[in-house]
Structure formats: C-alpha cells, structure tokens
Amino acid sequence: MPDAPGLELIAQEINGVRDGTVTETALEHGRASLIVDPAKVLDVLSWLRDTPGQEYTFLSSVHAADYLPAAPRFAVHYELLNRDRVERINVKALLPDPAVGPSLDGPPAEEQLPAIPSCVELFPTADFPEREAYDMFGIVFEGHPDLRRILMPEDYEGWPQRRDFPVGGDPVLFTHNEIETPRWFE
Amino acid sequence: MADPTLRDEELRDEDPLFATKRGVRPEVEDPLAPLVEAGATIETGPPDVEGELEPEQEVMTINMGPHHPATHGVLRLIVTLRGEEVLDLKPIIGYVHTGIEKSCEQKSYWKAIPFVERMDYLAYFFNMQAFCGCVERLLELEIPDRASYLRVIHMELNRIHSHLVWLGTSALDLGAISMFWYCFRERDAVLDMFEMSAGQRMHTRYFQVGGVFEDIPLGFEQKLRDFISILPSRVDQYEALLDNNEIFLRRTKGVGIVSRERLLELGVTGPLLRAAGEPWDLRKADPYLAYGDLEFKIPVGTVGDGYDRYRVRLAEMRESVRILEQALDGLPEGPWMASDRKVVLPPRDELSTSMESLIHHFKLVTEGFRVPPGELYYPIESPRGELGCFVVADGSAKPARVHMRDPSFTNLQALREMCVGGYVADLIQNLAMLDPILGGIDR
DSSP states (O other): OOOHHHHHHHHHHHHHHSTTSEEEEEEETTEEEEEEOGGGHHHHHHHHHHSTTTOOOEEEEEEEEEOTTSSSOEEEEEEEEETTTTEEEEEEEEEOOTTSSOOSSSSOGGGOOOEEEOOTTTOGGGHHHHHHHHHHHOOEEETOTTOOOSSSOTTOOSOTTSTTSOOOOOOOOOSTTTTTSTTTTO | OOOTTSOHHHHHHHOHHHHHHTTOOOOOOOTTHHHHHTTOOOOOSSOOOTTSOOGGGOEEEEEEOSSOGGGSSSOEEEEEEETTEEEEEEEEOOTTOOOHHHHHTTSOHHHHHHHHHTSSTTOHHHHHHHHHHHHHHHHTOOOOHHHHHHHHHHHHHHHHHHHHHHHHHHHHHTTOHHHHHHHHHHHHHHHHHHHHHHSOSSSOOOEETTEESSOOOTTHHHHHHHHHHHHHHHHHHHHHHHHTOHHHHHHHTTOSOOOHHHHHHTTOOTHHHHHTTOOOOHHHHSOOTTGGGSOOOOOOOSSOSHHHHHHHHHHHHHHHHHHHHHHHHTOOOSOSBOOOTTTSOOOGGGGGTOHHHHHHHHHHHHTOOOOOSEEEEEEEEETTEEEEEEEEEOSSSSEEEEEEEOHHHHHGGGHHHHHTTSBHHHHHHHHHHHOOOHHHHHO
C-alpha cells in the first residue's frame, strides 16, 4: 500500500486532473484510503487503473457500508490492487441519504435511493458485487447492465443490511401453531 | 377393453392382470394388429417430416437446478440451449442466503466468529482467519508465534480437506464414483485431527481473536506426521486413477478455457487463475501469519482448461504437505494466546485467585471486548481464491459491518464465459472445476 506521502501525491495528481475529486485521504492500520466525490468516482478508478506508475488493474472487492448516524450515511468501497507491487488502495465514495428531509418534487422521500455511477464498464468483476450492494443497501448503480436483486427474493421489499432495518424473522411454522400464525397460507 | 356392464367376478376373469395371478399366461392383443391387417404401414422411430425444424436447431431455455446433484449446492442455472450446445447461461443465486453479515452486526466480536465460519462451509478455518485477522489488525494485537504456526497447520489441513472434497465430488460429476470414496477416506482423517485439537469435526471455532483457544493435545503431532507421510502416496494414487482414465481426460482437456487477461478482468483468483498461468497467491505475494518463514511453491498451469485446474489443485495438496512438515518441525514453544487481558480470556486457574482476572473474565463474557473505531479490508488466500473480510468498527463491542468478499461469489461470474459455445456435458465439467461453494456465495 502507498505510504502517507505517496497517498498525498496520488490525491494531488487526481485533483490536478479534475479539481475537488478527492476530498480526503486516510491511512489507518496500513490501509490507504481515498475519500472521493461519488459523482467522479469513475474518473478516480480509471485514473488509478490506467495511469503509468499507478496501474491498480485488479479490483478485489466492491462493498457498501451504512454509517448511520453519520452524516453522509452510505459509502461504497472499492478495493484496488496492483499485483506487481502488491499494493492495495481503497477508494471510498461517501453517499448522502436522499430520503432525509422533505422532497420537493419527484417520488416521496422514503422512496428516493442514493445513486452512484456503475464501474462495470471499467471492471467487469463489479457486476455481482454491485448487485449485492444494491440488494442489501438500496444503492443504485447507474449504468449497471442488469441491476436486480441478487441474494434476496426478487419481490422482497426493503434494504435488509441498512442499520435501521430491524432484525426480525418469520415465525417457524409447526402443526401446533399453524392456526395462530397469521395468514401463513398466503 | 372389458365390457363395463360385466359383473365383478366376470371382469376379474377377463382381466389379464388377475389371470396372471392365477398362473395363466394372458393373451394380450396387439393394439396395432387390426391396422396392420387392414394394410397400414406402421413406422417406428422418430418422425422425419420435411419442412419441420430439426430438433437440434431449436433454441430451448431450461432450468438447471436449484436441486441438481451436479451443481454442488443450491445453484440455479438458466441455460439456453440449441441441441446440446450452450448458447447462454445465467446463474441465479440466493437460495441459501442466511443473512450472516447482518447477524454478525448483532453479536459481539467473539460471538460473531461461529457465524462467519459457516459461510464457506469447506473453508471454515479460512473464514475464521479472515475475520480474526481483520479484528486483530484493528486492535493492533500481535498474536504469539505458536498461535501463528498452529493457525497455518490448521489452515493447510483445511485446504487439503477442501481440495479432497472438491476432487471427490468433481470426479463423481464426471462419472468416476470410486474417487469419491477414496477422497472421503482421507478427508475423514483430517476431520479426526480437527476433532482432536478443537473438539469439533467441522465449524470448530478454534481460532480466537488473539490466537487459538487451546494448544494441540498430546498425540496430535504424531497423528499429523502419520497423515502427511501417507497423503503424497495417496495423491499419487488419485493421479494414477484419473490420469489414465480416457473419459476423464477427454472431458477435461481443452474444455472451459478463458484467457488469463479475461479472468483477471472478471476478478477470478485462486486455482482457477493459477491454472491459466498467473502465479498469484497471497500466501507468497503478501505473506501473513507464518507463511513468510515457510518454503513452498505456487503450482501454475499452462492453458487453463479443466485438466490444468485439476493438476493445480493436486499439486497444491502436495505443497500443503510440505508446508505442514515445515510448520510442524518449526512449531515454536510458548503461549498460544496473546496476553492482552482486555481482549483475551484469562486462564481458568487465575479466576479463583485473582480478583482482577475475575473482573476481566466477567466483562469479556458479558459485554465482549471493544474495538476502537476504524475499518479494514483483510484478504487471505482460501482454497478458492482471495477471501477478504471487511469490518467496520464503531468503538462498541459489536461490529458495525462485516462483509466477506467470498472467492466463489466472484469466480462464479466467469462460468458463463467458460460454458458458452460448449456442450451441456462441458457445463457440468466447468462447474465441477470451478468449485463453487454455495454457502460462501449466498452467505
């Protein structure tokens, strides 16, 4: 992983190409992070992939996280890897929750979902992980070829891995409680 | 057809079935005989009508699974076929999704270990290492050398176990049923050792944050030495069985080739990538635990067909034996748990003498240890590729987010490109050589 000056250099060079892309850098537990503007995440990823001297060509993982009650609530993490130098760098795009606050136009606030451009064009491996992040957190990856639920049933409602989604469960159906279990037959 | 107006006993007399029971051979009339007498020609075999579509030209979409013996779990494949040729393939997953990542958020760190273990159920030591290693790095906790070596020993045994199950079931898919029994014989020996050291055969919860929960018992070393002295000859036997099998060779050689560049784009890691000629192994590239001290090779293939994948995994079993030998010879003496009492339970005998130990014990068991805020992605090399664990700690005793980057989940994306253009039989072969574990895919 790049050291602290190396990480600052990367951030400066990206901001030199397009200002305001990298908002912050972090280096903790030996993990280098670039915190970027979600609208420009594709610029960062393609810069890190294609620039000579960087060449983070392998995308290990894409995953989302919910930092409730922090202010930009969601984050999408991209774990990039350079296999020649065995260096990893993390790109973290913080996404605010559009459902907070009154909605002036469009659908009601609770139906608005956070959105970020999809990186499947750049890294084909992101196909399944992005679908999983959509499935679990309701983060819309714009431009994804096939954005459907992947692990949960297709008619499922809600985004189960959000922090405010309750851990519940369906009652287990036995013969002794099949009458009491409400509307189990539906 | 009997006359429906007949009474029961008369019907019974005429019914050929009842007649047979009484030892009389029934005279069954040929239903086509009157037609043949009338001069009709009766055709047998498939109809050959001009102008209709040939059966092998028809495009057909079928479901394979979710209950299919060759899918290695509850995997559903929507396959578009033209005759025997696979035109398109779409994997549908999620049938064994159990919400483990969500459940981990409700448990304190030490209680989450049994949950993550159950994701990839053939690589439980690797799941534990990914999670414990991640939490240890978040805590900045060093584990003792002996724990590190014990973890390597158990993980390499687990790798052998996982590859043995893969070899047995994959050979079974390709029609070699006896391989299954032979592989499970050795697998049982591995499970016996796990039972010796951890008390459980599968899902052992042997690794703890801070080390391993108990030292290996007396007799474990001898048993392991016996096992590693016998395993290479057994692997030779498997090789001799399969490498001289014409059916196996013709079904695997030259099938399912995807180029190395494409595999890297698709994020494929592990034996699949190494079979395509890319020597990428995190144990070598980015050594963790005691792997830096141990000497071993990374087997690579040449073309990346099913046969190469099989060869790479067999060679990995032999390399694991070498690692086990060295780890056993170099196993250092000393504690097997870190001594940080804020994280690790105090020894049982201290509880009756030390008030402080009792308080630590009480706090650890009731609340669990707290992890300072931070987040980390920690990758290791599982039998199927890069297994990464992403943990977000918010300063409490429970993780705020646990995510596993499971290699089977990512590798499954390459299945379509392996299969399209091949035959249905090749699809079975590709799936077998991909080695997907649905518990890991669905989590």
